[in-house]
Amino acid sequence: MEHVPGHPDxxxxxxxxxxxxxxxxxxxxxxxGGHGVGHPGVSLRGGGKRKTRKIHQLVLETYxxxxxxxxxxxxxxxxxxxxxxxxxxxxxxxxxxxxxxxHGTSSAKLVIGDIGVIVHxxxxxxxxxxxxxxxxxxCQSTINNILLRKTWRCVWAVT
Numbered sequence: 001m002e003h004v005p006g007h008p009d010x011x012x013x014x015x016x017x018x019x020x021x022x023x024x025x026x027x028x029x030x031x032x033g034g035h036g037v038g039h040p041g042v043s044l045r046g047g048g049k050r051k052t053r054k055i056h057q058l059v060l061e062t063y064x065x066x067x068x069x070x071x072x073x074x075x076x077x078x079x080x081x082x083x084x085x086x087x088x089x090x091x092x093x094x095x096x097x098x099x100x101x102x103h104g105t106s107s108a109k110l111v112i113g114d115i116g117v118i119v120h121x122x123x124x125x126x127x128x129x130x131x132x133x134x135x136x137x138x139c140q141s142t143i144n145n146i147l148l149r150k151t152w153r154c155v156w157a158v159t
Contacts, residue, residue, distance in 0.1 A: 078103025
């Protein structure tokens with residue numbers, strides 16, 4: 001068990017359990033993100049504030065080092081609940097997306113061909129962002145980000 005960098009009142013084990021040294025000390029109970037999905041996190045206190053941190057990030061920061069620019073946490077077995085050090089590494093977004101495809105855990109609902117159709121339908125003025133979101137079973141913000149060219153940059157690079 002090692003102290004979490006930047007959070008001297010907390011330690012984390014190589015298998016992702018987080019210990020609070022505050023008071024008598026105790027193991028923190030991980031909580032899930034909104035709607036009980038995502039990656040487990042814990043609430044850490046410091047500087048008079050509470051901050052929720054994802055456990056996989058704490059493990060990597062503690063045992064491997066700070067997150068390199070442009071990198072995120074990869075779960076090598078595809079299980080976001082498995083926060084063992086030997087299952088985690090820093091990687092690019094592309095590597096992370098390849099992992100989700102390899103493990104069959106991808107939540108992508110759109111494919112490249114959908115993007116041009118979405119842009120065309122919206123440009124006709126007959127379809128609102130909300131209607132397109134319903135048609136493609138995505139959030140309206142996803143459609144908005146496509147139209148603002150904030151996402152699916154690979155499609156925009158060739159158009």
